[in-house]
Amino acid sequence: MIKVCKFGGSSVATKEGYFRLKQIIEADEERKAIIVSAPGKRFSGDEKITDLLYYAFSVIGDKGAYSETADKIIARFSVLADFVGFRRIKKEVEKFFLRDGLFTDEKTFVSRGEYFSAKIVAEYLNGDFLDSKDCLIFDYNGKLNFAETKVRLKKLINPNKLTVIPGFYGGFFGGQINLLFRGASDYSGACIAAALGAREYENFTDVDGIFEADPKIYEKARVVPFLTFYELSELSASGAKVLEEHTMQPLVFSCIPLVVKNTFSEEEGTRVEKTRRAFTGKPIGITGKKGLIVFFVALTSNVEEAKTIRGISSFLAEKSISTEVFFVRRKAAIFVVKKEKIDKCFFPSDGIADRSEENFDKRLCFIEKQISRLYGVAVVCHVGACSVSVVGECPEPTRARAVSRPNESNVRPIFSQSVEKYSSVLYESFEKNGSEVICAHYSEDDNVLDFYLKCNDLNEAVRAACSVVFG
Numbered sequence: 001m002i003k004v005c006k007f008g009g010s011s012v013a014t015k016e017g018y019f020r021l022k023q024i025i026e027a028d029e030e031r032k033a034i035i036v037s038a039p040g041k042r043f044s045g046d047e048k049i050t051d052l053l054y055y056a057f058s059v060i061g062d063k064g065a066y067s068e069t070a071d072k073i074i075a076r077f078s079v080l081a082d083f084v085g086f087r088r089i090k091k092e093v094e095k096f097f098l099r100d101g102l103f104t105d106e107k108t109f110v111s112r113g114e115y116f117s118a119k120i121v122a123e124y125l126n127g128d129f130l131d132s133k134d135c136l137i138f139d140y141n142g143k144l145n146f147a148e149t150k151v152r153l154k155k156l157i158n159p160n161k162l163t164v165i166p167g168f169y170g171g172f173f174g175g176q177i178n179l180l181f182r183g184a185s186d187y188s189g190a191c192i193a194a195a196l197g198a199r200e201y202e203n204f205t206d207v208d209g210i211f212e213a214d215p216k217i218y219e220k221a222r223v224v225p226f227l228t229f230y231e232l233s234e235l236s237a238s239g240a241k242v243l244e245e246h247t248m249q250p251l252v253f254s255c256i257p258l259v260v261k262n263t264f265s266e267e268e269g270t271r272v273e274k275t276r277r278a279f280t281g282k283p284i285g286i287t288g289k290k291g292l293i294v295f296f297v298a299l300t301s302n303v304e305e306a307k308t309i310r311g312i313s314s315f316l317a318e319k320s321i322s323t324e325v326f327f328v329r330r331k332a333a334i335f336v337v338k339k340e341k342i343d344k345c346f347f348p349s350d351g352i353a354d355r356s357e358e359n360f361d362k363r364l365c366f367i368e369k370q371i372s373r374l375y376g377v378a379v380v381c382h383v384g385a386c387s388v389s390v391v392g393e394c395p396e397p398t399r400a401r402a403v404s405r406p407n408e409s410n411v412r413p414i415f416s417q418s419v420e421k422y423s424s425v426l427y428e429s430f431e432k433n434g435s436e437v438i439c440a441h442y443s444e445d446d447n448v449l450d451f452y453l454k455c456n457d458l459n460e461a462v463r464a465a466c467s468v469v470f471g
């Protein structure tokens with residue numbers, strides 16, 4: 001079985017990155033398929049090749065601006081090509097940016113960052129280059145054609161040799177390039193790992209793995225050695241920026257373990273798998289999210305709870321306002337939505353003419369009034385709210401139900417109390433910190449404790465929570 005490895009932009013931007021990449025590949029014979037990004041930043045303040053490519057394409061009509069940017073791109077690839085001793089590619093890069101690229105479409109133009117990157121890495125590793133337009137295949141509607149991708153990879157990859165494939169784009173059946181979204185090389189690698197039925201998908205980046213909290217916010221944050229897919233999705237849903245958001249989908253679908261590692265260190269990184277073998281009973285991570293609006297709907301004794309809740313949910317859905325979290329407490333229903341959802345919705349038929357920021361209050365007021373008028377309930381709306389979430393070891397969704405049977409007491413306490421027990425201390429620490437707690441919610445099945453706060457500094461609140469939980 002093979003391992004599929006993806007190297008991010010910072011790993012393929014310098015000679016040092018190339019050295020490490022080679023060492024890593026040579027250290028494990030199973031590392032056979034390699035997906036690469038375009039060269040990224042070499043130092044803080046540097047430019048990513050992909051950004052330069054988008055810019056260059058946008059100024060193609062302005063000779064001076066274009067040639068200045070094209071020169072920068074050519075120079076970046078030349079340094080890498082010289083290092084590898086691959087002279088022919090320099091000619092190809094120049095020919096593209098000084099001639100052919102002027103007559104091509106934006107997608108093809110931007111995809112050349114990954115294309116040339118993969119060609120140079122393939123030469124360096126003495127491996128085969130495989131163009132992703134020929135093996136990562138999408139239908140006309142942009143959906144991955146998994147079956148065709150599998151067939152093509154099987155046909156085109158020599159399992160006994162190293163193959164280097166560009167990330168970030170694939171191809172349609174007719175051979176045209178399908179450029180994906182920003183940061184999509186993570187996803188390209190995941191699709192290829194799934195289609196090849198790889199032993200694991202190793203994602204090499206410039207951080208040591210997935211941290212229990214953002215280390216820029218909480219310096220003492222440690223790397224989490226193990227997570228389940230479900231736990232990782234809980235962390236991401238609560239605001240942790242871990243991997244590009246589509247990446248998990250093909251891995252979960254094909255049950256391929258994911259390993260997130262640092263190209264530049266020997267750390268073990270984080271391993272993500274379907275099931276957890278050992279439970280420690282400790283929280284895994286803490287994340288924060290801002291820009292939330294919390295709608296508090298009072299459910300007095302004279303409203304029919306279920307009907308009201310259903311009504312409000314469909315009212316919000318009709319207005320295209322998807323709910324982040326929804327829960328019911330004694331005598332209150334709480335709907336949490338992102339502020340940007342309200343920014344984006346507008347109701348010309350309701351007399352609100354545009355999406356502008358000035359009309360935000362009008363839109364919000366309209367929603368509040370409509371809810372209370374239609375359902376006869378009082379609505380209190382907290383704008384500018386944040387959430388701080390503590391995520392614990394989550395059982396698989398199906399197992400959660402089984403273990404919540406009270407007689408299975410040997411398993412249940414580990415799941416259901418690992419996070420909940422922190423609620424009162426966290427409450428106190430937020431208040432001490434000057435944050436106002438709007439409400440808190442503990443979802444036992446997922447083992448996640450969410451606090452909704454009014455605070456001036458979300459990072460301060462996350463730090464306060466981390467000190468309580470991680471010490």
Ligand code: ASP
Pocket residue numbers: 008009037038048050051113167168181182183184185186
């Ligand atoms: N180079 C692309 C970007 O910067 C894709 C990637 O690196 O994942 O978005």
